Amino acid sequence: MQRLFFALLIILSMIFTALYFYSVPVIKKKVFDIELTSSRIVLDSVFSLANKMYFDTEKLRSQALNSHKQQLQAVVELAESYLDTEYEKARNQGKTEQQARQQAFDTIRKLKYGSNDYIWISDYNSVILSHPDPRYHGQDVSERLSNDGEAAIPTMVKIALDQGQGFHQYQWFRLDAERQQDKVSFVKNYPQWGIVIGSGVYLDDLEGDIARIRKEAIQELREGLKEIRIASSGYLFIFDADTNMLVHPNPNIDGKNFLDLISPSTGNPIAKDLIQVADTGTELSYKWDRPDDPGNYIYDKLSLVRYLPGFDWYIGSSVYVDELRSSSELLAERILTIAIIALVIALILLLLFSQWVTRPIKQLAETAVKVTEGDLSAKSGIRSDDEMGLLARTFDDMVDRLRDNINNLDSKVEHRTQVLAEKNLELQDASRKMANAKQALALSEQRQRLILDALPAQIVFTDSDMNILFVNQRFADRVQRDKTAVINRPLHKMISPKIFSAISKQLDEAQPGEPSIVEYKDIRDNKELIFKRTLIPFCNADNSVNGILILAIDITAEKDALRHLNEAQRMNAVGQMAGGLAHDFNNLLTIILGNLYSAGDHYRHDDELTRYLDPAIRATRRGADITSRLLSFSRRQPLSPCLIDLETLMNETLQLLSNSLPDKIKIDFINSTDALSPFADPGRLEDALVNLAFNARDAMPDGGELRFSACNLEVDSLLVMDEQVNPGNYIQISISDTGCGFSTLAQEQAFEPFFTTKTGGAGSGLGLSMVYGFVKQSKGYISIENELSQGATIRLLLPARSEAAVIPELVEAETDHPQQASGKLVLLVEDDHDVRAIIRQQLIDMEFDVIDTHSADEAVRLIPLLPELYALVSDIMLPGELNGIQLADWLKPQDSQCRIVLISGYSYQQSEGTPIDPAYTLLNKPFAAAELKQAISRATRVL
Structure with missing residues (x-):
């Protein structure tokens, strides 16, 4: 028994040793290969995922391009709708089609959306009618080529003419850029207007999304x-x-x-x-x-x-x-451990079995070997009622159950594998659909954000039951709610009952499919705004309305600009008429004043006549003052603009006003200007400030506060005063009072000549008109801010420059009497016969020899025939090819010693733009003989 035990022990040890050395190295290599293969599988899976991402990206690039093309079509159609609206509005308001067209083109030129994209308009000859880039606006670009040698605009015009509409890819400059980039544009022909409208997107913007x-x-x-x-x-x-x-x-x-x-x-x-x-x-x-x-x-x-x-x-x-x-090493260690444990157990069992039985164990061992080899039909063959028989029967039953369990397990595993495969396919399909839906939703949101949120309008789209299906951000901001809180809600619950009531009539018209446009007013932040509301019904295949698009566009700025333009045109027309009247009236006053002075000189000892002449002379002088104010209003008053030391001028003006205004009126001045100074005529500016101060005094009969303030103002965005202000640097001077303010009528007509609210002939009505004319002639702007019964503020906006300047000191000219006038020849050129007669007599009274003529052309023919000419006295406005300034310019190189005096009824600056030499002396009509004499003396000092 012991020999058998030791023999079996040696055999088992050898078997386990052989199994270890023949199986463990193979297992370690297999596990190493499995780990390495696993890393390859993981790498291939990640590579496949990244490759799929690439193909998804390429697909997205194509979808993004298609999305931008749809956006370009929508933008061009929006421009078409806007042009239709402007033409319709022009017809309703009686404007010309050209005015509506120009106004619409100017508005479209300012429209930007997306990544600084824009809309352009061209005629059929490739002349750009509307373009935000000044390099192309109004230019003929039929010969302008891109980097690839293509005439892009003519090509797109041809596409629009041949096909009606289409897309074209070419190279073009971005706004304010010097390098051309690839661009795709959509163009459409509008034969009813004879134009092509287009809009494009730069492909670099798409690449930014892909990046x-x-x-x-x-x-x-x-x-x-x-x-x-x-x-x-x-x-x-x-x-x-x-x-x-x-x-x-x-x-x-x-x-x-x-x-x-x-x-x-x-x-x-x-x-x-x-x-x-x-x-x-x-x-x-x-x-x-x-x-x-x-x-x-x-x-x-x-x-x-x-x-x-x-x-x-x-x-x-x-x-x-x-x-x-390490995994294979760990597995080998565990196999070795299991083997050792199994060997120990086997030895123990072997020891027990060898002591009690040999043959049944051998039979069981043989049966176990068969089972381990895969023969699950093997039986032990032991039939006994002792423990060994029971063990053998139990072993046989265990093998039978194991065989049945394995068969059932294989069947279940196969069925479960099939079910999992089907579920996996369903999961992949659901994942693909979810990814497509997510991508479609992202593209839809991108289109809405790029197109609708960029438009200067409130946009709502409802179904036929007036439930909101879509809004843009401007509408959500207007109702002070998030977009998600507005969608799928009834329209009447999202807007006020008052607005819904106002829009109900348009909704009733839109239900049958009729579009409508209505202008209405709205109060926001205590300010009245004007909107244009457009309702456009959408129909399905059977022409029944299934949705309504509501657009509300703020047109307040357009209305204000139009009103200011009309006012500016009206004031300009009044100014031209006033200037013409003043010129003619000055000629009449010259005749009257000259005759009055002559009568006074001839009858100086007649006290009774003098008593009548003096009031007539004073009245004539007042008439001259009125014409001076009219000339100021019509912007024909002679000015001497320069850089003004505003602090010094204001201090001197306030000193003058403090002595002229009542003590119950408090005067204050705040100067917030820096290095910039106003560029204007200091004397006229002082007159304007005094005029405004006296008007404020009349508005405060019970006293009050008069405030002057000055500050720098840089205009780089839209600003409207009496008209739209050009960008640039300005000095703003504000004059505020606490008086009764302007009435509505007074505010509308304040700058018109002869308009006054004073009764009993207390005012001429030329004070504010003179201020208006001075400001406009100085290339400035003016506005009135008024609160009835709470005072008014008048703001003057004058051009500013940065050079240091002070008010030039007014030096009184020395009056030198000319040398002995007797025998000295003076040429008088004046087209008005009566005025020429008065001036001729004044010169004769000064003892000059006088030759007179009515035109500069005749004077040019006379001068070479005359002896030494002492002086030329000429009106500026003359009939013929030459005016007075041109006559003086011709004479100066001919005779450098000749004294030149020019006379005029209004500013020489308006004489067809002809500049005047500072060497000439200018004398304004009407004038007295003494003033003419002094002018000739000054001309003497100039030479």
């Missing part, structure tokens, strides 16, 4: 790769062809260029080695350090690399060799 999606793809890969491990610490990484590490678990390498990392095995950059083995099917074996042993490059690593051409990426796996082997 953003690619960045998101990298982030998704980064998040996914965080959860992937090969062996215990192996990982996946991604880098591009420029060796920039896009995804890596090590933050010291992630997002950086790793070209400077050298492989100690080859001496080459590790990046180049990885690129070299990409898609070869073999791993790169090299030495590297460990995170717990940095800098010690002695550990073997394996990396497998795949190349993704679409993204130009390299996707690789990295794992330490000893970690791949």
